[in-house]
Amino acid sequence: MMSAMVKLNHHYQKLQPNYLFTEVEKKTETLLSREPGAKLLHLGVGDISMPLPPAVVEELVQASLEMGDPKKFRGYGPSQGYLFLREKVAKHDYENLSVSPDEIFISDGANTDLANLQEIFAPDVRVALPDPAYPVYLDTTIMAGRTRLPLKTGGYGGVVYLPCLEENGFQPLPPPTHADLIYLCSPHNPTGVAMTRPLLEQWVDYAKRHRSILILDAAYEAYINDPEIPHSIYEIEGAKEVAIEVKSFSKNAGFTGLRCSYTVIPHQLRVADTGSIFSLNTLWKRRQDAKTNGVSYPVQRAAAAVYTEAGQAQVKGLVTGYLERAKVLGDGLRALRFAVFGGVNAPYLWMGVPERFNSWSFFDYLLEKAHLVTLPGSGFGKTGEGYMRLTSFGTKEAIAQALERLKAL
Numbered sequence: 001m002m003s004a005m006v007k008l009n010h011h012y013q014k015l016q017p018n019y020l021f022t023e024v025e026k027k028t029e030t031l032l033s034r035e036p037g038a039k040l041l042h043l044g045v046g047d048i049s050m051p052l053p054p055a056v057v058e059e060l061v062q063a064s065l066e067m068g069d070p071k072k073f074r075g076y077g078p079s080q081g082y083l084f085l086r087e088k089v090a091k092h093d094y095e096n097l098s099v100s101p102d103e104i105f106i107s108d109g110a111n112t113d114l115a116n117l118q119e120i121f122a123p124d125v126r127v128a129l130p131d132p133a134y135p136v137y138l139d140t141t142i143m144a145g146r147t148r149l150p151l152k153t154g155g156y157g158g159v160v161y162l163p164c165l166e167e168n169g170f171q172p173l174p175p176p177t178h179a180d181l182i183y184l185c186s187p188h189n190p191t192g193v194a195m196t197r198p199l200l201e202q203w204v205d206y207a208k209r210h211r212s213i214l215i216l217d218a219a220y221e222a223y224i225n226d227p228e229i230p231h232s233i234y235e236i237e238g239a240k241e242v243a244i245e246v247k248s249f250s251k252n253a254g255f256t257g258l259r260c261s262y263t264v265i266p267h268q269l270r271v272a273d274t275g276s277i278f279s280l281n282t283l284w285k286r287r288q289d290a291k292t293n294g295v296s297y298p299v300q301r302a303a304a305a306v307y308t309e310a311g312q313a314q315v316k317g318l319v320t321g322y323l324e325r326a327k328v329l330g331d332g333l334r335a336l337r338f339a340v341f342g343g344v345n346a347p348y349l350w351m352g353v354p355e356r357f358n359s360w361s362f363f364d365y366l367l368e369k370a371h372l373v374t375l376p377g378s379g380f381g382k383t384g385e386g387y388m389r390l391t392s393f394g395t396k397e398a399i400a401q402a403l404e405r406l407k408a409l
Ligand code: MLT
Pocket: 044, 045, 046, 047, 111, 134, 189
């Protein structure tokens, strides 16, 4: 067979062969092909198990009907997102924080922006990320050529890792070294632990001293219960000069299948380069204008419905429901003598693995013996070794049965 001879992006060769969630899916499919009758319990990937709130569905239907109405249909929308949605986000999610609609960019998913934001920076910027972390930060850093080869000791050369350990309360601390672009996630995926206000203050201070940029993934913000934990990095003084914040409708309003998120790039966020000062908001707008026609009109209308009185009440119901499941799961696991963290301000629980296993062998054991799908901590980074991530996005039944099956093991 003939092969084309085109130079590839060779950085892709440094990636692990499978994306973490794909690897888990493959193992699950293999089990099912061996045991077709197996009743799997899914507490792995953080996909929702409750349907979209009725207020969202209603608006989705109405807006879709408009698209077939000669007087009301819409063609291309603004690449930055419709003003009706950006205004609602600014008013409700950033009340008293003076974020304006033109600092908000609507997108089809937090992971899209978390990955793509890297492209407005030079290839040699140094990236820092928590370890363990949502795999998108590292994978896209590798794809962009911002790492060296994988190290024998785990991890990749050229990346600054921020270890989230039991000893530091799973809080990613500013490192003694320099990093240009820092991914943070609060509440954190996968540990389920939210960043405290003093830590966010330390990070803003670090970014100012190092003239770095923070990218805060706040996809799980709706799960914050603790009144001491900030809901936005912009609650920290000076953060608008150093931080981008990325949020999603997936985990609060169940948009994993619908796709809608937003990114905030404040006007104060400026970068000095080659003797000039650049606005990141302007650069990102330029990028979006060239590369996207935005999110579909019905989906943005559906997202706007999240901010209606009914929408707010229904979303609160979903979040409370998942947090209740997190409590049931956490209490049940503790009763079985597992060490469990997170699950209070987040839909994820971070569970210690029994001594005779590592993360992947325990994953395999749970899959084979209990037909329970989880996520191995080491899939999120080498510091995740020895832990598993379980999600409370699973159904109540799956959580109850998972605890029963674990007890029976
Ligand atoms: C997860 O399981 O970590 C999330 O569902 C992944 C995502 O939001 O893309």
